[in-house]
Structures are given as structure tokens and as C-alpha cells.
Amino acid sequence: MTARYVARCACGNVELELTGAPVISLVCHCDDCQAGSRLIEALPGAPAILDAGAGTPYLLYRNDRVHCTKGAELLEGYRLKSDSTTSRMVASCCNSAMQVRLPSVLHWTPVYRDRIVPPAPRLEMRIQTRFVPAAVAVPADLPSVRGVPLRFFTRLIAARIAMTLRL
Template structure:
């Protein structure tokens, strides 16, 4: 039997359902995620995007295992520039961070803050820690490094193969540069 997880924005007007287990969970430290986190922190966000160490925790699902069951018209996308390949999506009703989507991507990186306190899947790896520079020390609680990153890309490819190389589109009517 396949499990489903119901997730909502902070005010409950938008509801999403994910089916099965995520294919990987991460804590990203790339410049883009940190820059977006800092810019979006100026919005009255209902939930946090970033961890205390500056990373962003994501729970990755294939797009074909994700559905918005209520409030699809409340999706608002933000990009770092008009040509940015990623967009961060929030619920317009309460500014709850929902997910990050890569242009042409077959997966969604859902913000772990969507899960109730203490119920989000724990991150398996840290990604793009090299963007942090030598002056930032991260603990060893979550593995990071070249081999883990190669495994991350392997899981992305395996998920895409399982989807038959499809790339479902998520339509968002309202989008802005932050």
C-alpha cells in the first residue's frame, strides 16, 4: 500500500498531497538558495526557509507524485532574476514557502518546513557546500562531499527514468523577481 502525506500552507487554504516516499532529502548550501533565503526573508514568511547554519532543507519528490488538491490559484513564484532557472514558490495567502522548482526539472524540492514540527524526513546529504567557502564550518551530522553529490545526481536520474523521462509542468500565474 502506497502512503500519502497531506501538507498545507500555514493558514490551510492551500493543500498538497505527496505519494510514497521522497527519493532523497537534502540540505542545500548553494549561493542561489542562500541568496533567495535572504531576499525572501524580507517577506512576512509564515514558515522559515533556512536553517540556522544558512542551509535550506528540502524533501525531493518526483512531480508525478505531487498534487495540489486545494488552492492552486494561490501559487506565487519568485526568481532571483528574469533568466534564473529556478523559482521558489510560496502560498500567496500566507507566504508559506512550498517548493523550489528547476526549469525543465522532473522533481520538486519541497521545503521541509511544510511538515509538522519534528516530522519532516531528516536530510540524507548536504549539497553544494563548496559555495560556503573555507571560513564556514559545518558539522558532520549530515554527510557531504563529492561522493554524496554523485549519489544525489544518480537518484535524480533514477527518478527521471522511473517517470519515463517526462517533465510535468506546474502552471503558476503570478511570478516576480525578488
């Protein structure tokens, strides 16, 4: 049986259906993820996104395995720069961060892990920890890397092949 998860905004008006296992489940500490999370957290009534280590927890899914099943018209995109091709999609009803829309050439969609109806798949790693502010300690709960590990790229390549072959 294929795993299915649901990502739901805080008030329940927006839902994403996630089919199968994620490509990877991680916490990203890059400067863009920190800035994007702070931008969304500053919206009125927005749920917290950043964890104690200034990281943003995500599940990365193949694009063909993420479908908005409820409230698509409520999704609003936020960009760090006006010319950015990356949009952080927020449920405008309750300012819940839902997913990140990346440039169309990329084949994966980061979904904010905190929006997953429990139980969510376990986190596997922390990446880009070199961007963590000096005053913040990176939690020792997961393997952490200063950059992006080979395992991350291997999983993305495997997902691209599976998607191309429609597996």
C-alpha cells in the same frame, strides 16, 4: 501501502500532496538556494527557511508525485532574476515557501521540508557546502559534501527511469 505526505503553508490555506518516498531528502547550501531563501524570508511574516548552517532543507520528489490539492491560486512565484526559469513558489496568504518549480526539462520538484506535516522523512545529506559563508559553521548532523555527490545523480536518474516506465 504507498507513503503520502502533505506540505501545508503556515496558515493552512495551501496544501501539496506528495505521493511515495522522496527521491532524496537533503539540505542545499548553494548560493542560489541561500539567496532564494533570504528573498522569501524577507517577505512580511514569512516563516524561517534557512537552517543554522545557511542551508535550505528540501525533499526532492518526482514531478508526477507532487500535486496541489488546496489553494493553487494562492501560489506566487519568486525568481532571483527576471529571466530565470526557476520559481520559488510561495503561499501568498502567509508567505510560506512551498516548492521550487524548475525548468520543465527537469523531472523533479524540490519541496521545502519545513512545510511537511510531521513526521517528515529524515534528512540524508548536506550538499554544496562550499558556498557556506566563512562565518557560518556547517552542522555536523549529516554527511556533508562540498559539491554534489554521485549518489544524488544516481537517485535522480533512477527516478527518471521509474517515471518514464510509470513505476
